[in-house]
Amino acid sequence: MTDTTLLQSARELDAGDAIAGYRGQFDLPPGVIYLDGNSLGALPLRTAAHLGEVVRKQWGEGLIRSWNTADWVNLPQRVGGKIAPLIGAQPHEVIACDSTSVNLFKLIAAALQMRPGRKVVLSEPGNFPTDLYMIAGLEAQGLAERRLAERARLVDALDDDVALLMLTHVHYKTGEMFDMAALTKAAHEAGALVLWDLSHSTGAVPVQLNAAGADFAVGCGYKYLNGGPGAPAFAYAAERHHDTMGQPLTGWFGHAAPFAFEDDYRPAPGMERMLAGTPPVLGLSALEQGVELVAEIGMDRLVEKSRGLSEFLRRAIAHFAPDLPCISPADPAQRGSQLSFRHENAYALSQALIARGIIGDFRDPDILRLGLAPAYIRYEDCYRAAEALGEILQTGEWERDEFMQRAAVT
Amino acid sequence: MTDTTLLQSARELDAGDAIAGYRGQFDLPPGVIYLDGNSLGALPLRTAAHLGEVVRKQWGEGLIRSWNTADWVNLPQRVGGKIAPLIGAQPHEVIACDSTSVNLFKLIAAALQMRPGRKVVLSEPGNFPTDLYMIAGLEAQGLAERRLAERARLVDALDDDVALLMLTHVHYKTGEMFDMAALTKAAHEAGALVLWDLSHSTGAVPVQLNAAGADFAVGCGYKYLNGGPGAPAFAYAAERHHDTMGQPLTGWFGHAAPFAFEDDYRPAPGMERMLAGTPPVLGLSALEQGVELVAEIGMDRLVEKSRGLSEFLRRAIAHFAPDLPCISPADPAQRGSQLSFRHENAYALSQALIARGIIGDFRDPDILRLGLAPAYIRYEDCYRAAEALGEILQTGEWERDEFMQRAAVT
Secondary structure, eight states, X not given: OOOHHHHHXXXXXXXXXXXXXXXXXXXXXXXXXXXXXXXXXXXXXXHHHHHHHIIIIIIIITGGGHHHHTOGGGHHHHHHHHHGGGGTXXXXXXXXXXXXXXXXXXXXXXXXXXXXXXXXXXXXXXXXXXXXXXXXXXXXXXXXXXEEOOGGGTTTTOXXXXXXXXXXXXXXXXXXXXXXXXXXXXXXXXXXEXXXXXXXXXXXXXXXXXXXXXXXXXXXXXXXXXXXXXXXXXXXEOGGGTTTOOOSOOOGGXXXXXXXXXXXXXXXXXXXXXXXXXXXXXXXXXXXXXXXXXXXXXXXXXXXXXXXXXXXXXXXXXXXXXXXXXXXXXXXXXBOSEEEEEOTTHHHHHHHHHHTTEEOEEETTTEEEEEOOTTTOOHHHHHHHHHHHHHHHHHTGGXXXXXXXXXXXX | OOOHHHHHHHHHHHHTOTTGGGGXXXXXXXXXXXXXXXXXXXXXXXXXXXXXXXXXXXXXXXXXXXXXXXXXXXXXXXXXXXXXXXXXXXXXXXXXXXXXXXXXXXXXXXXXXXXXXXXXXXXXXXXXXXXXXXXXXXXXXXXXXXXXXXXXXXXXXXXXXXXXXXXXXXXXXXXBBOOHXXXXXXXXXXXXXXXXXXXXXXXXXXXOXXXXXXXXXXXXXXXXXXXXXXXXXXXXXXXXXXTTOOOSOOOGGGBSSGGGOOSSOOBOSGGGGGOOSOOOHHHHHHHHHHHXXXXXXXXXXXXXXXXXXXXXXXXXXXXXXXXXXXXXXSSGGGBOSEEEEEOTTHHHHHHHHHHTTEEOEEETTTEEEEEOOTTTOOHHHHHHHHHHHHHHHHHTGGGSHHHHSXXXXX
16 A cells, blocks of 8 residues: 655655665664664664674783773773763763663662752652662662652642652653753752653753753663663763762772772762772673764754654654554654554554564553664655554454464563 | 793693683683683683674664563573572572672662661671672661671671671682681571672682572672673572562562563562663673583582692792792682782782783782682693792892883773
8 A cells, every 4th residue: 555655755855864874884684674773772783893802802812901901991981971962961970880770779869868858759650660660669778758740740749858850851652751951940949859861862862961950860771872782871960969979889880999999988089989880891882882873973963863754654654544543742842762652452563563574662551662763764664664554454464363472571 | 940840740730631621612812821710701712602693693683572582581580590500509599680789789788678677787807899888888878787897706796786797708819718608507596697799709619508508699790600891790599588588779670570561669579579670681691601611611620620720829839939928728628719929019020920921910909819710721821820920029020110000900
């Protein structure tokens, strides 16, 4: 059921795409349309080459010496410094380490320490689970109290008990984006600090942490930064907090003098005090390549392409599958680089698409999520995905038994 | 100043070494004698090959699907299960994740929760810094109280306030080994739990956690397990604690149903509740190869070789450098797979050795540490190191300016 006008339009958009050439820098499998870069970013060719070098040369030949000669010891700071300009931060305000979950724990704890007498961490129900669970961890320690309020009521819920407002900037399910500056201002007016989870933002949408007056942020390395499966995450703290902030995971790499082997902990200056254990060199090395590639393409161009792609996909799905409700905001400036659709059998739909080589994903219980990594997705990919989705819905192709069986991870 | 008798003896020992052939399974640089496998293990050839496969096939081609098809989702459990027999544990009692530091935090917190009314975590001064610092982190949260006692006084310090005795089984500086069973028993008699740090033990000395009645343990992936720089670490908890233990880093991978995306945390059964964020796939994949290689060689043979090597090296250094005091225990059954020597200019000594291609390391302030990874070190390597050390000391070669300059990490 080809629509030649729409297909032609996709091809013209691709032909006029200023960053189309960067697709060739990714190792994308033939025959696959990959709309899941918001879950796991694709492999940059340079990363495969660089990791070979890190393994054979730096580890194999350099051995322990590479902590100095390959500057492994500064990887967290170096990679953090390269992420910083992508999110409107200064290089020394960002450090790459641990997982998003662990970094959330550190920064929530840091915020609680900075607001003695206040214990409430405010977030929204349906926030990404690990964000809510990390509050629960501190709650079980008796140090925090979790409060959830629907997004329309968040500002009302900001009272004198709130130490920290903690939100995910772009919602993982719906793609809705918060107004970072406005909510940060509201929290500050209530005497609270703010922590932004940028997992679905970094590398895809405009983020200006310092301009928004943000206090803290975390983000994921394996989505739009293409850092590889389970890549290290990052943590940000505004410079004004560097001297006063503390965090409980006081490991040796966060010590002022790790190799003095002192018995007593003294925090390193600045973001280094956010480090805990020995940095994961393989993961950080892969992440560094992904970050450099994103920086090379440039956030302005990525944002423009992201909006173009999601707008085109929205129109194409409205055309081929007019009955499928899109739950992402209609205004591209108010959503992340994804579109989400509601369907009772969203799981089976996602499986039927995968069987056709179109990889999106499913989010419990009824959401089909299509991610648009602007660095390597083409307008024609969006056309093909929309067309396939239309066919799958019209023919009932998704109703096959094999598509209804749920796998462990989706 | 070759000693032909001693050299001959080394060569005979190498010729009779049942596991000599495994050296060929490591990518060791030519011209280097690597006595620092206790700091960063060497690169197994299989790891380089496997990582290429993980990157190109699993990540590049498989993309998000590899969480199921390559079973990434079970990497922490699978790698932990392979480490378990090396430390006298059952497969479901060990999980590979995060860093040693972060795992220490989880397990100290778990122990404190299990001993309400007791806040003291007992350790020894001079324990590896990160172990002491992680107690400090919980102390700053108001949840723990650190108590340090010299090793001879540890048992006396076990009173009714002690929730946890936390020790490093093999001391990183001296190589001294604790009697795990005896100290575990003493702690239990005082109503305390025990956490063993096996960073300098795993893969090198006999460890029988369950036979010793241990409660918790952590260990490092990048030393004798050859998991690569900054490899993920592991955590152990005795099965009897699995239902009752909790930990504060309650991330989504430790949830009973991570992909149900519930707002409330429910711990996964068993060791899975020790997980926090998304598992680091590259690091775990490398670690798995290193662990498999150690398991293939076998702990019995590794322990026998380790003792043989350190005994030979001790004799050879006593011969070539009779005035250099060895601070490691004389009985090979009471020390780890290393020998440490005290010298006012230990740093310069270690640098002079490195200039000759013999890589050991220096530990502040005055310790020269020579590690003997039994999987790939030869008796002749020990001979060469001892001979070189003797020459460096006799000629004063270490006094050169270039050897006195301290680098960032050593």
